[in-house]
Amino acid sequence: MEKPLSPRSAAKRTAMLDAAQRCFLESGYASTSVDEVATRAGVSKATIYAHFASKDDLFGAIICRRCDDQAEGLSSLSLPVSSDARTILTAIAHRLMALFLSPEVMGIYRIVIAEAARHPELAKTWYEAGPLRGKQRLCDVFDDLKRRGLLDFDDTRRAVDAFVSMLRGECFHRVMINLPPNPHFSTEATIETAVNFALKAFAPKV
Amino acid sequence: MEKPLSPRSAAKRTAMLDAAQRCFLESGYASTSVDEVATRAGVSKATIYAHFASKDDLFGAIICRRCDDQAEGLSSLSLPVSSDARTILTAIAHRLMALFLSPEVMGIYRIVIAEAARHPELAKTWYEAGPLRGKQRLCDVFDDLKRRGLLDFDDTRRAVDAFVSMLRGECFHRVMINLPPNPHFSTEATIETAVNFALKAFAPKV
DNA sequence: CACAAACTAAACCAACCAGTTTAGTTTGTG
DNA sequence: CACAAACTAAACTGGTTGGTTTAGTTTGTG
Structure with missing residues (x-):
């Protein structure tokens, strides 16, 4: 087969x-x-x-291979053992940022956006195998944090989406369009800001 | 001249x-x-x-015209008169989301990303005329909210970046790569989530 | 009416490209 | 060694592209 x-x-x-x-x-x-x-x-x-079979087929094969790789990469998103929410969120954020900013992920991201109009199925396949599954995994992590009373939120998926999105700010955008980095929005600063805001927004009730 | x-x-x-x-x-x-x-x-x-002069020149002219248009569009980002932080943030979020999801902005965004490698100057010009100036304007708004004691944060630019980024979550991404919308991440839900999180993260000290 | 600037349709050029074909070579296996 | 599968270089087809040129038309102005 x-x-x-x-x-x-x-x-x-x-x-x-x-x-x-x-x-x-x-x-x-x-x-x-x-x-x-x-x-x-x-x-x-x-x-x-x-x-x-064709140039198109070759393109599709690349995206599909990338999807497989992504599935592997996700397993590296394990959470560290700690009872401190900040430590855990920071560790997750570091891994996510490294992933987002890596040349391969960045490159595939760019081309999927560019070609989405002409290859909708590929865009769907890629999105579901990558970002969507990644967020699902993060949902498990966040649910665990909630269960342990370290964080609190109503809707896990929306909390995860917000957290991940905060990491994709100015810093991410500049890399995406080949602009020189802005020191005020360094990787470290972005992570720190996102974690700080998340800790406040997801603080458990006292 | x-x-x-x-x-x-x-x-x-x-x-x-x-x-x-x-x-x-x-x-x-x-x-x-x-x-x-x-x-x-x-x-x-x-x-x-x-x-x-060339196809390239034509492309550049389009981006430049778009930059001029963006400058205008920014003035519509005025803030409503209210002493309720939620009302103001929600109004801003609505305008931003409408802007982000509009076909022109979305289309230009896509093509700037796709062509950034081969037209770096254009990407820079566009980014500074659009997103960067937009955020600067939002900084003024946020500073005003802080002055009035409605919100609090250490670094205005980072706060603005985080808020704007939260609006660019799943909902935005799906539109960008032509995926069907997910009702759980509707425009309205995205705005509500972002505003709720911002209100907690930027809550003034009691 | 006359004149120049801006336009048009159409042919044209050289380069490039996806995809095929041909004729011949490498390579692993029994 | 023999055989078949996989490979190679190179030529070729039919089509497209950015860009130019030509020869002629529209258009506004004095």
């Missing part, structure tokens, strides 16, 4: 996907030529078309 | 910019052909190249 798994030269496939990803993230979908992908993958164009 | 202002047929120019904007926002920069822009503007291709 899953594909009989071709011999060792499935390394070619990886090379193609890697090269294509780099090309697409650098230049966008339309501006990337299959010839260039072939060259950078050290592979002939015919081989690309032997593995993928 | 400013350009001697061509005769009435600068209406052509507007038509070209309008058509180009629609094309670029629909299909992205690379997938839009100058011929198509010409057709949709009801103009010959030669006329386009008489007004703009």
Whole structure:
């Protein structure tokens, strides 16, 4: 079912996907030529078309592979053992920020936004495999914090969404559009602000 | 200096910019052909190249015009007369959300992200004329609320950034990548959640 | 009416691109 | 060694693109 798994030269496939990803993230979908992908993958164009039905199919394969990777990456979002809400939120925030600002996640994010209009299914697949599942995991964490009386809120999903969104402020935006960083909105400052606000907004009743 | 202002047929120019904007926002920069822009503007291709040096120049002109429009749009961000923090924050949030979700702002946002790598100066120009100035205006509003003892926070810019960012959550993201809306994260719910959290996080000391 | 600026349609150019085909080479396996 | 699957380089097709040019038309003004 899953594909009989071709011999060792499935390394070619990886090379193609890697090269294509780099090309697409650098230049966008339309501006990337299959010839260039072939060259950078050290592979002939015919081989690309032997593995993928079309340029579109190749693009889809990249997004799907990314979705699988994301699933793994999520497991690193474990929460540290602590009874201090600030410690836990800060640790989560650090991991999230590192994830958001990583070149791969950032690059895929940019291209999904750019291509969402022409590849709606891919955008949906990516969003559900990545951001949505990530938030679901965070919901578990937040529910646990609530159960332990460290935080309080009415709606877990909305609390998580607000917390995550606060991390995606000025700092995130500047990186996304290649602007130089603003020291007043450094990664550290962003995390600290978000955690401070969350601690107040989600403070348990006394 | 400013350009001697061509005769009435600068209406052509507007038509070209309008058509180009629609094309670029629909299909992205690379997938839009100058011929198509010409057709949709009801103009010959030669006329386009008489007004703009290149496709790139045309693209730049659109972003710049958008920056001017944004400057105007900001003045509509006046705050209502009220001594209730919730009322004021809710009113601001409504205006911001309407702005963020409007097709033009959304479209420009998408394309700036997509083209930031190849047009860094434009991304900078747009960001400073739009989001940055918008936040500066909000800082004035927030400072005023603090002065009146309705809210409290240490750093105005960070408070504003956090508030604005909370509005750009799940709801905003779904629109951005053309996903169907999730009723649990409706515009109204997003605003209510953000305002509730802000009121707690920015509550004045008793 | 005359004149110049701005416009038009259409042909044109050189470059590029997705995708195919051909003819030949590598490579692992029995 | 033999055989088949996977690969390669390179040429080729049909189509598109940014940009230019040409030759002719509209338009407003004195």
